[in-house]
Amino acid sequence: MLLIPMMLLGIAVALFRRSSQAVVYGPRPDVPLQLLRWATGLLSEQRAEWGQAMLGELAHIEGRARRWSFAIGCIGTALLLPPWGRTAGAVVAIIAVAVGSLGLYASVIIRYRLGASSLIGASIAATFLLSFVVAAGVALRRRGAAVPGLLGGLVVALAWVAASGFTFSNMILRVWPAWALPLLFIVVPAAVGGLGTLWGGSAAAGRRTARLAGISAGVGVYLYGTLAVAVFGAGGLPDDSGFSATYTINDRLGNNLTFYLALLPLVTATFGWSAATLTARIKHLPDHADATYPPAAPYVSMTPSSAALSMPYDVEPAIVSGVAAWPRSARVVLVSAAVVVILALGFATGLRG
């Protein structure tokens, strides 16, 4: 029930933010430039100048095919160019947690003889985990995103486990106190997004923090939930009566997937994102605070007539403001979507309470 309004809220925010930016900045740059901007943002600080070199070169290439060809090669370079630094360790850790979850899932399938039908759930979980590993690999390479994002993920994961009273039984059945839903779904994600904004000094940093926190917490809590099912199987408190043990275990594994790989990252990213934008607005922080290249010197004059230095090229043009730049209709729809989500959360909390 909660998943749909959450997704609607996220989609509404993304669509209206995108359209409002188009109004403010005019036509968007072509796809090769957008992709290359994104990819060069992943380069380590000491390689950032090379990202600017690729962007500067692309600006002088005419023709769609040539631009695509050049951009694709540069994107590959930007994605792989070392050094990755400590990011590599974090990526390996997330891969290890994801593989551990899948291993536990496989052990549950074998131990409880769940049959071929359970492989569908395992495939969905593997797809989620693979996409999370890729997304984490990208998010971790963003400058300044790793530490706040992983710390945020730790806080979110601890909150979800604490809400279950640190017991496997409650983790499986999600027996939460009434206060847990607003805490897990709004307060903690919003705190992560807001603090990430203050840490990184921009709304974009806060949004990246929220995304990485959602991904890392989702992967971690999913491992914990799968471990709980591996330990309890169909045991513990009865959640559904009259079903076979195989059905119950499959059901629990499926619920883990829904709650920890879908809902947790979604609500963390969504509310963290909103809080990041709001915090930047309140604290008068920029939307983006990426470093600009090239530096002021040295410049080389290729043409005798050129004398004055140009403005440094900004990879991602600083957005003038956050919410203030949005059209009125976007703000109305955003507030409406938020109200729907809050009502849905209140309704769900009331049902549980």
Place this chain on the structure above:
Amino acid sequence: MQRNRPPSAQTISVLLALAADPAQWRYGYDLATQVQLKSGSLYPILVRLADRGLLETAWEQGQGSRPPRHLYRLTSAGREFVAALPAVRHPQTAARPHNRLSEA
């Protein structure tokens, strides 16, 4: 730790293109076109050469709405390195290298 492996055919072709007129600053795309390398092969080579102190970089100021452009030329160490290359004696062999991902 910096590894000083023998230069690949692609690297040699880039070095030779730069050494043709050592005083001249070159653009990345022009170099790629001249030596027929994809950007995904060229830039790792340029990065490696710059890391080894063989390549000098600078920025050309932007013109109009276009951003500044990165420029490249050999350092004196780079010129000496090219002069010591065996491939210099057979430049035609390195003029059109095959594009291999492993060289990137």
